[in-house]
Amino acid sequence: MEVAGQARAHVARLDLTAAQVAVLDGQAHTARALWNLLHEYCTFRQGRLASVKDCDAAIRQARREIDWIGRLPAQAAQAVLRTYRQAWANYFNPGHPAKRPGFKGRFRSRMAVDVPQGRDLNIARLNRRWGAVNLPKVGRVRFRWTRDLPGVTRGGPAGRITGARLVKDAFGWQIVFRAERRVPAPVAHRGEQVGIDRGITVALALSDGTTRDHGEWLTSGEKERLRRLEKKSARQRRARTPGRPTSTRLARTYDRIARLRATAKRRAVDWQHQTTTTELARTFGVVVVEDLTITNMVRSATGTIDQPGRNVRQKAGLNRAITGQAWGRTPCWSTRPVIAAGWW
Template identity: 60%
Template sequence: MDQVGLVKRQFGHRARLALSPAQAAVLDGQAHTARTAWNLLHEWWQLCRRDQRTLAAADAVIRQARKEMDWLGQLPAQAAQAVLKTYFQAWKNCWEGRAEAPEFKARFRTPLALDIPQGRDLQVVRVHRRWGMVNIPKLGRVKFRWTKDLPVGRRADKDNRITGARLVKDALGWHIAFRISVLEPAPAPHTGPEVGIDAGITIPLALSDGTDFHHEPWLTEKEQARLLELERRAAHQKSCRTPGEPTSRRLQHTYDQIAGLRAKAKRRHLDWQHQTTTTIAKTYGTVVVEQLPITNMVKSAKGTVDHPGTGVAQKSGLNRVIHAEAWGRTTGFLEYKTRRHGGSLHKVPAPGTSQRCHACKTITPGSRESQATFVCKNEACGWSGNADTNAARNVLADYRAGHALAPAAGRCSRQTRKRAKPPTAR
């Protein structure tokens, strides 16, 4: 906290860049150069002795390589330093058990990205209501879509400013992700009501007060038909390819079209999640969700050769739907948005919330008649209603009964720490 009643908030904002084909080609080349610099640094790390793996030695290697290799010169010097710092931070995260060891970045499996670590190099200005201009090193002034008021011009100072940016390319083109630091008033405690949330498939989010949040399919019928056609075309083109033969341009073009449709669906999903979680965070002071073991929920039912599973196709379809809903991402959005609005997020154990009647607190076989209906078979109760609403009320009741889980921020599982062990000692 810098001043009384003020807190510093750091966040990111992503905007779409308006690039010409020539400008996009320049950024593609710079991003591939940054990826290659990472791979060269990774090879140098593996060849060096332990006592030579220092930041100063790696910096000297990068500087010497930029002098000897002309193609490394197209990468801005600050971007090359960002690659170096990111690589060393990746090893630090590995040693501390937060991530796996850094690996070689393949050309076709690695998203293209490029860092602009210094905010003063960006020189962001607003042109008019819908567009802004940003300076990209070795590329010049580029327009980007203005969808959020940024601390630029007279609004920018040492406490409210853009500290850097990262250029990222996905199936929809190049985007710029600004890193922003602002000083704003500390949020007052939220006085809104408590609410429990049940995440499901039929109803994406059901609240304990009876409110439901639904969404339409992320792709229209025409887009879904187009996606199916492209997937069939890709399968046919792949079947005609000789094993070991490089991917043809036609097949790669089909893959790009498929990726574009899927990226469009993901963008719509993210927009719905942001709007929904913002509404919940503004309305309720205490939000309670289930601690869902999603990794266990989406395990395959294939089984083994000796003990094959049953209902494999049905379980695969269910797993795809669970992945598509992205419950974990929704919880992550709720966590930081409730904190920003002065509220709090709590998690309770998931077992029993869907089978237990919230009215009589008993579990009777056959109460869950269908995916959407819950009818309590306890003769003394007989409550009936929406199954997801019943589960949401159980979630809230468990929190009020003191069953909330302790926050586990910054921790990782034993399996993750074991997998993240570096190949060589520090």
């Protein structure tokens, strides 16, 4: 028996021209600016938060009066409003860890554009390696075909594409398809129970005596390249005139550093996904994870002027090691077995 409604995401790389990249960059900056305008409109009203009707009317009026807001498609603008209202709903929910919504900075926020309607995408497969998709105000764009999408290819998985989100990272623009798939009805997992202890020298130590470890996220050559790029960026920052915009060479150095760090993160996420979601979730019926307050464990030991900290450099190295292992992300992907916290 199959059940419907299981949400899945599929990420694919877009093959864009320079003109299409410029269009998507403009849409993403407009979406960020629209978020900031909504936040100012809602938080500066006296006594109450603006309603959805008021915000929608303000967006429509802004699209008529301000030319550059028209670069963002109307449905993407409505998606910004929905995301903003959901951020407030999460903040007011006592059981949700979300913080109070705030303004989005140009260099501190991820560039993204929503395509809420799946029917507007008109996805088609061109050949074994590439597919094509329609993007609003961008046109027909190729994307890297690595997996069959539900409801697109004949004989592929059952389901449908409900929408997409365009996200820019260090490697360029990616498209994240939101898929609704029909999957087999879940059954009870009859595997054994196991406890996991997260560490630094050994990534995962299981209660059955086995361990799960990984190699370095970057090779020796990549580490040396990263070290040289960081020294180069430090020299370029010292030569930069205060108050002047970042030079093209410094921006290029930052991009190279970001790509190397993104490569390390992708390898770490891939290892964690294969280890937790794939191996451990299929092997064991119950996975018990120790309850650690990681945010407190990685706090700085610098202290204050009146009470300076001790062993600050050693504590900073420990914090980097904990952050590099991504303890908070490792148990969160084991979604198939029952996860229990507070082990030993």
